[in-house]
Amino acid sequence: MNFSDVNISNLISGLLPNGDFEKGPKQSDIKGTVVKNPHALPHWEISGFVEYIKSGQKQGDMLLVVPEGAYAVRLGNEASIKQRVRVIKGMYYSITFSAARTCAQEERLNISVAPDSGVLPMQTLYSSNGWDSYAWAFRALYDVVEIVIHNPGVEEDPACGPLIDSIAIRALYPPKMTSNNLLKNGDFEEGPYIFPNTTWGTLIPPFIEDDHSPLPGWMIESLKAVKYIDSDHFSVPVGKRAIELVAGKESAISQVVRTIPGKPYALTFAVGDASNACAGSMVVEAFASRATIKVPYESKGEGGFKRAVLRFVAPGNRTRIVFYSTFYHMRSDDFSSLCGPVIDDIRLLSIRKP
Template sequence: MALAIHVVKLLFLVSLAYSNVAYGIVPLQNPSFESPPTNIRTNASSQFVLLNTLSNVIPGWSFQGTVWYVTGGNSVSLPGNGHGLQLGINGMISQTFRHDFISDDYVLTFTLAPSSLSCANSATAIRISGPSLSKVFTYKGSLGKETWQTYAYALWRNEVPTSSITLQIESVAASSRSNSACWPIIDDLLLTGINYPRIYTGNNGFLNGGFEVGPSFLENSSQGILLEAEPNVDPLSPVQSALQTWAVLGTVKYIDYGHYVTPKGLRAVELISGNPSGVEYYATFTQRGQITLDFIIGDAGDSCVGDFTVIVQVGTQRWNFAMRSNGLGSSKEYSLTFYASYSPTDVVPISFASYNETRTSDNVLCGPVINGLFAQHSYTGSRYGGSHSIRLHSGLVIFCFILAVTFLFFA
């Protein structure tokens, strides 16, 4: 019987460890393209070297169509003035990596750049594809001080796991390209494996309410990571964007403590695009009653000066919260309460969004930073969860079944 108790304790500790959101870097081969293609002159005077599928091999990558090997500098701005690949007409690169059968999802962080400053306002776009989904990313001006931008994308959506997964990146031709030389440059890829959360910790009804679990930051990136809205979001899926458990409205910037002011914790979300820019959580309420939402509004310390307004919406109910920003990293805590009269089967969107456009002194789009989102039922010990709580009960049943079998076996 003593052995059974020890085994149960071990299973309990394992379940707690498994229930937390875990993530780690998945190694890609030659992710920054610093290992040059074979059979090229590395000291060539031109920053662009056209590759040939018959004579050139990109270490770690397959390619087809028109692809150039690019060296940063002069008119081409890349992180650390390193190397990248320009994808021209029908240009495509791909790499297959092994599924570790531990990660529930893979989030890709990458850098997108135009081929010159004159191309910054042209339609520079790429398509990122995972096992079954894809998304087009278009370079947009005024989203950072540099002429390159960092994005993130969740590659996987609950597909049946296979032993290998293929990542594919290809150019997207504009319908009316003003400059035929303005093709996209891809650089600095970072792949992160993430596990879905299994249970709620503490009394917070929001999973990932502090935005601590999301895409990994590139070593050379000081501009944050741009996250864009995903089409056809499934409210019952644990993944709506690269920011775990949260859907994105418009475009937001995922920021870290090392380069910005975050009101609480190491990471936060800046609402930058307006019309709207925000995040949304899909909640189910396990019982009726009064709900309290606590959150923080601040500025990222990026000289974003102005009057901020964040609209919080729960279902059809809306509240406006205003803050005057001095651009130096100020923040303020806010709270609201409402009565939840929803049934347990209702999926209720809870969003935090900004509809105004603000710019820094460098003419970069900016806006309010939100962080420290906390939701709690007024009744002691009770809480509500997001769409993931629908799956929680089956996980608890399995865990209890394991405990019962263990007791019977060692009794």
């Protein structure tokens, strides 16, 4: 692949060139489903056992699902795809892509933009569609970067790897504290790309604790992912974006904020549901250092929210704010998709002593 093949110039938001893989290899470069030429897939360079999969294709008794469109790629053992893109040096970016498990038991993916890299676990399927969309972020250290998605699997069947589809990029603008909120990005308006015309949101993977979070200002300090949702497809309390806590106490977000020791503060936030058939008795737990509150919310799965406040006195010059859901929930329309309460419009302000 020549860099001149990549028609991307400081792309701020959208699919990478041929990010949906609808442009396929020439028939002479493919044998069955296996792509034989490293440069056969337009705008991409491949390595290892890579298959070009058509929607509805079967592998034995298993039907292979393609998240969007008609085609996707499947990465076998140690296979990878990569593309060089032009970016703005010093800026933060988020990569969003869709992936579906096939026959491997311990599937995971490595994603990297040198010198950053991350491992995205795929053992948990959050939706009943057969696939999920994931986000990962990096800071561009160069004007041209190479995005690599790699399957480190060691399955006996080299074809037992994940399907990859719809790879997009979005520039991130890290928010700052304001006079109205000591928390950064408390409204969650800054975050990863969400694919239009999709109904499953974007997962922000667990163990995201560094400065390159796809949810600027927040850390995902849990065993499971949280879901980033938008008002085009879900009920959102305020603005365009919010977070759905989809895995009980294993799905948590946190932020460390500067405070003044001994000064009282008020942490306000909205708790609701995404209008996605996630019904039942929900509880969101919020922590500000040692102060806690449990906020019950009776969800009918049809949207709506309530507000809550946690008042506390800062014990030090830094206070850790944490949110998670007390219980696990499943959508009532399919009984297999993980779901949970929505949190949004989180604000932290100092208050006068009584």
